[in-house]
Amino acid sequence: MLRYELTEADLAGIRFGLSPLGETGLSLRAMRDPSRYPLQLPWLARTEAARERVDRELLISLVDERLWTPDFLNPRPLSPLTRFEDELDALARIGPREFRDQLTAVHGAVPPVLAGPHARAVGRLVAALREYWELCIAPYWARMRAVLEADIVHRGRVIANSGLAAMLDGLAPGVTFDGRVISVSLRSPVERTGGGRGLTLVPTMFTRRVSAPVGADETPVLMYPARGQGVLWERERIPDEASVAALLGRVRARLLVALAEPASSTELGVRFGVTTSAVNQHLRVLRDGGLVTSTRYGRSVLYLRSELGDALLGVRR
CATH class of the missing domain: 1.10.10.10 (Winged helix-like DNA-binding domain superfamily/Winged helix DNA-binding domain)
Incomplete structure (x- = not known):
């Protein structure tokens, strides 16, 4: 269970954001286990040939058997207008300790494909993500973005008509809000509590439930399933x-x-x-x-x- 205790300032500062890098990283889960993402099977079919050209060894190594990904793939977006290149440039500057710690938090150790000199590992990671984005995500990003933006507009309408609590309660199954604490049922057996640093809500095409940062010290972010995922491809x-x-x-x-x-x-x-x-x-x-x-x-x-x-x-x- 993840619990974010929200102060009045946190509630007033709740914001929505879109993360192209986050969407790219989360999509790797569908690539690793397509059966868990039936709504995205049309996208997987359309990108099948392109995915044969990417650095699959590295990309698949980022996702563990629980379908967790390291937090550097899920940056906190500062606005709905975040650009992929800006996020990728920030990732390219990640420090050795942060890089190693976030991989270890997911896998228990640094995957062999990302071991070795830090600059070389990060360079290969950035190159692999850029190629994957260009071949598999960018051609469909305008369509994906339209669904994500429509979801944010819908949440805004819910707030206007029914209030903030109704919007938070309706994000996804397993999310509840009691007026002060937002609780999220996660597969992780570790109890985590945070708050006091705002909350960013990020709709995504590639999660069925709510996802959150792995690290307990990360700024509060909830990635939730966007409405209308399936109709995008039909x-x-x-x-x-x-x-x-x-x-x-x-x-x-x-x-x-x-x-x-x-x-x-x-x-x-x-x-x-x-x-x-x-x-x-x-x-x-x-x-x-x-x-x-x-x-x-x-x-x-x-x-x-x-x-x-x-x-x-x-x-x-």
Whole structure:
């Protein structure tokens, strides 16, 4: 059990962040044990050929049999706009003791592939992660990011409608919040307590439950499963509402149905198998007609069905 005791300052300073390096590191768990990540099997299939070209020996050595990864792969993101290269540059400067201690905390010892001179080991690590990112994550990052950003927008809506406690309680199974302490049920048998240093919440595509730093002294971070992971890789299959389709057209009607939750044009294009530019044209028409609203989040524009759109579909919230 992990317990973070949150002061008033901690509660006021709860923030969300996105970590491209963290997402890259967590994805290695799906590569090591695909059976544990059924929602990501389409991504594994799409990247199968690319994964044959990466430094698998090193990358797989970062994940143990419990699917734990060292904390240097899960840096605390400072904002939702964190860049992969910035995080990788910081990792390249990791000190020998920190590097060794974090690997030992996961594996009990430094894996042989990362033993030897520190500069050489870190150099190979950084090169392997950069290649893996470029081949297996970067081509899909815009789609992944859209899902992650939509999740953050959803959590913000929960806070606005139901309060912070409801949002924290709803992060994932095994997470509870009593107004002062957030408790997380982890597989680790070690009881840990922290707090007083803020809390960063990081949605991810590659966890089924909440994950947290391995080291007890790490700044509080909770990585939780983002909503809508599965639909990212599947085309939307929604029965057409005949009357709405006759009024708006089939594509716009399907988009309106899908926008019960925030989504970007990139994500919607993947789900419906059409180009992003075509989706944007339809979304502009729906927005101009007052059926959807839009908000900018970082570098993305997220769309959501409006009350008028709900009324048109006969939906009550």
